Amino acid sequence: MSVITYRQALHDTLRAELARDDNVFLMGEEIGLFEGSYKITAGLLDEFGPRRVRDTPIAEEGFTGAAIGAAMLGLRPVVEIMTINFSLLALDQIVNHAAKIHGMFGGQLAVPMVIRTPGGGGQQLGASHSQNIELYYSFVPGLKVVAPSTPADAKALLLAAIRDDDPVLFLENLALYNTKGEVPEDCAPATIGKAHVSREGTDLTLIGYSRMAHVARQVAEELAASDGLDIEVVDLRSLRPLDRDTVIASVRKTSAAVVLEDDWLTYGIGAEIAASISDGAFDHLDAPVRRVAMAEVPLPYAKSLETAALPSHDDVVTAVHETLAAVGRRR
Secondary structure (H helix, E strand, O other), rough: EEEEEHHHHHHHHHHHHHHHOOOOEEEEEEOOOOOOOOOOOOOOHHHOOOOEEEEEOOOOHHHHHHHHHHHHOOOEEEEEOOHHHHHHHHHHHHHHOOOOHHHHOOOOOOOEEEEEEEOOOOOOOOOOHHOOOOOHOOOOOEEEEEOOOHHHHHEEEEEEEEHHHOOOEEEEHHHHHHOOOEOOOOOOOOOOOOOOEEEEEEEEEOOOOHHHHHHHHHHHHHHHHHHHEEEEEEEEEEEOOOOOOHHHHHHHHHHHHHEEEEEOOOOHHHHHHHHHHHHHHHHHOOOOOEEEEOOOOOOOOOOOHHHHOOOHHHHHHHHHHHHHHHHOOOO
8 A cells, every 4th residue: 555646646547557458548638748737647658659648739629539439449548638628629529429429339339438637626727727517528328427536546446447448537636636645556446336435424424526525524534523523425436327325325324414516506416416315315314405516606717716716625614514503413
């Protein structure tokens, strides 16, 4: 077991998969000579050469389409789109082709490709470069969408995504790249579509993914120390398929839930989780499900306004206390 960053876990996994399978290759803007905007692909061009680590033009629709064609012919491309915001330029290829080819051709063709892309605010990159638009893709049958929050899950889910025969959108968050955690040396591929109870508890369930699952664990540990609260944390890890059963089982145990997301509230993934809880655990709830999300505005550039717009640690603490107060447990 070693302690490494989220960034290093991604790099090491890509390197291992390139070495394991000659059909795996990487594509993306500046991933070779420049070693990637976030240095995930550092050193891989020198080690594996330009046939396996391919710099592309600034043409997301074009190189995503090329990757789909390569996958249909039996290769396993891992595409890096510099930010999820730029994936909108490839939306037609992802939604109308990658997601649908297997079904439209009666299962005769597979599209075993991965699209890695980071998102998230807090870096002062402006409204058009700071979004979490995973909802767009989680809505689409035929795609798998995963969002790891720890280095261990980043490794396990990337292994699973590369080896999967379906197209997988692999979501990263810029705020997580330098976070550290234990990663097993012999890490096995995760099961895509399975959530993880990262902290057991009985008083309330916090449900999140990506950065907000990370925040949820921090809040749960802090409130255990300061208030004696026993909070369970469910890390969704996968947005499509969505593991409703694990969420429902947790809420049935705790009878209270707060759902966290790093995106706008309206029509969000949190709404889907809240609806699932209503369907599967309504009779067990002692209070309405609360949701914590970002302000419904294009994210401001000014640091103070950006910070105010994003869901914060304090927002989660407040939501936990208000929910527990509603069930009769006060500070």
